Structures are given as structure tokens and as C-alpha cells.
Amino acid sequence: xxxxxxxxxxxxxxxxxxxxxxxxxxxxxxxxxxxxxxxxxxxxxxxxxxxxxxxxxxxxxxxxxxxxxxxxxxxxxxxxxxxxxxxxxxxxxxxxxxxxxxxxxxxxxxxxxxxxxxxxxxxxxxxxxxxxxxxxxxxxxxxxxxxxxxx
Numbered sequence: 001x002x003x004x005x006x007x008x009x010x011x012x013x014x015x016x017x018x019x020x021x022x023x024x025x026x027x028x029x030x031x032x033x034x035x036x037x038x039x040x041x042x043x044x045x046x047x048x049x050x051x052x053x054x055x056x057x058x059x060x061x062x063x064x065x066x067x068x069x070x071x072x073x074x075x076x077x078x079x080x081x082x083x084x085x086x087x088x089x090x091x092x093x094x095x096x097x098x099x100x101x102x103x104x105x106x107x108x109x110x111x112x113x114x115x116x117x118x119x120x121x122x123x124x125x126x127x128x129x130x131x132x133x134x135x136x137x138x139x140x141x142x143x144x145x146x147x148x149x150x151x
Contacts, residue, residue, distance in 0.1 A: 011108055011115040014133075021137040023144030031146055040149045042139035059083045064102075073117070074107040 007015060021043060028039055038044075060081040067075045081100050084093035102122040107114050119133040140149040 008113075009116055011110040011117040013110075014115070014117050017134060017137045020144045021141060024141035024146050027144065028140075028146040040140060042136035042149070043133075059085075072109060074114075076105040076107055078103050078105065 010018070021041075025039070025041060028041070032039070058080045060083070062079045062081075064077045064079055066077070069075060079100055079102055081098065083098045086092060104120040105116045106118040106120070108117045109115075110117070121131045121133075140146060
């Protein structure tokens with residue numbers, strides 16, 4: 001159901017990369033069947049528009065700015081908010097557990113529609129390099145097969 005909801009918003013190229021990552025994940029579990037072993041996927045901690053370090057389950061997205069690029073694509077800068085609800089932990093939400101982070105969606109014209117082609121996640125520390133979904137999906141994978149993590 002989640003795939004059916006989001007697939008129309010994604011480029012054909014990004015869908016292909018997601019499918020290859022899914023095949024790679026299956027291959028990883030064929031190679032490493034120990035359920036106590038934490039998989040080494042780069043995308044394990046990252047969601048499509050969420051991010052790592054518990055940046056998950058966004059409750060609000062606000063587009064901050066859209067910038068047209070020379071090639072006709074767009075960079076869409078967005079602020080994402082996580083806010084606890086009663087349903088999160090079965091208790092009243094704690095306001096201090098509300099936080100924000102930034103992402104940039106790279107949007108292209110794909111066939112007859114605009115579609116997200118990649119996502120860049122905000123850096124948690126100034127010395128970090130830019131992290132893109134496309135990099136995470138291919139890290140440790142080659143043509144849908146697990147070949148090992150490059151880190």
C-alpha cells in the first residue's frame with residue numbers, strides 16, 4: 001500500500017534504484033541468515049524523506065524554497081517535523097521530543113509529470129559530506145546483488 005501511494009511521485013530512475021536495492025537486500029539475507037546480525041545497508045537507518053538518527057515518522061513537511069536549475073530540474077528544500085503523539089508511546093506527548101530537519105528533493109520532468117529523482121539529507125555536523133539517497137541505495141550493492149559495504 002505504501003509503494004502504491006508513493007510510486008506515482010517518484011521518477012522511473014529512482015523506482016529502478018529502489019527495486020535494485022530491494023533485490024540487494026534479499027541477496028544480503030541469502031548470504032547472511034543470522035537474525036542477530038544487523039544488516040550493513042546504508043539505507044537501513046534512512047527513510048525516503050526522513051533521515052537517520054531517529055529522524056523518522058514525519059508529521060509535517062513545509063516546502064521552504066524551490067529553485068529551478070539550468071537543466072530544467074528543481075531543487076525543493078523542505079523542513080520536516082517529527083512530533084510525538086499519544087499513539088507514539090501510549091502516553092501524553094512530550095513537547096521536547098518535537099524536532100525538525102531539512103531535506104532537498106531533486107525533482108525532474110519524467111515522461112509526462114514531475115517526479116522526485118533523488119533526495120539529499122541535511123548534515124548533522126559541518127564536517128560531514130552531502131548524503132544522497134542514490135548513494136545509500138547503491139552502497140554495498142551491484143546490479144541487485146550484495147557485494148559488501150565500501151566503508
